[in-house]
């Protein structure tokens with residue numbers, strides 16, 4: 001068994017879509033980044049790459065490479081899953097939390113879990129996504145950005 005963690009933050013900006021867990025969430029702001037800035041998918045990818053010894057998404061998908069400009073992070077997750085399939089490791093479960101003051105994530109959690117389990121070829125029961133505000137405190141509380149954390153447990157498929 002190997003455990004991995006991932007953490008990511010993106011800034012909230014005008015004139016950007018809010019894409020989290022592959023869901024286009026209606027909101028007056030969106031997350032800014034080189035890619036689509038899907039903060040949840042980025043945290044999940046890092047939590048899988050860590051135990052595989054592959055560093056982080058910045059190593060794999062550098063933001064200096066134009067081919068990743070505005071890329072759908074689900075495409076990057078598929079690439080991470082391809083690397084997982086080439087290894088002897090499989091996902092036991094992924095547990096995540098989204099830190100956002102607004103908007104409400106709860107109406108979108110099921111669709112996020114569907115999207116992620118489909119790309120990772122796992123059952124929906126193997127992925128858990130939660131959300132919390134930070135009670136008005138810090139950059140999340142001031143609605144300057146959204147953060148996500150993920151923990152993945154991988155096992156050796158012998």
Ligand SMILES: Nc1ccn([C@@H]2O[C@H](COP(=O)(O)O)[C@@H](O)[C@H]2O)c(=O)n1
Nearest residue numbers: 100101102103104105106131132133134
């Ligand atoms: N962006 C968010 C934040 C929270 N939720 C849900 O609301 C519950 C209460 O949040 P607190 O931060 O006040 O503890 C939380 O447990 C989530 O279910 C949400 O959907 N979206």
Ligand SMILES: C[C@@]1(CO)OP(=O)(O)OP(=O)(O)OC[C@H]1O
Nearest residue numbers: 033034035037058061062063068
């Ligand atoms: C995904 C990449 C690549 O497009 O871009 P961003 O959307 O800026 O995301 P970040 O979490 O800063 O790090 C990884 C980047 O290389």
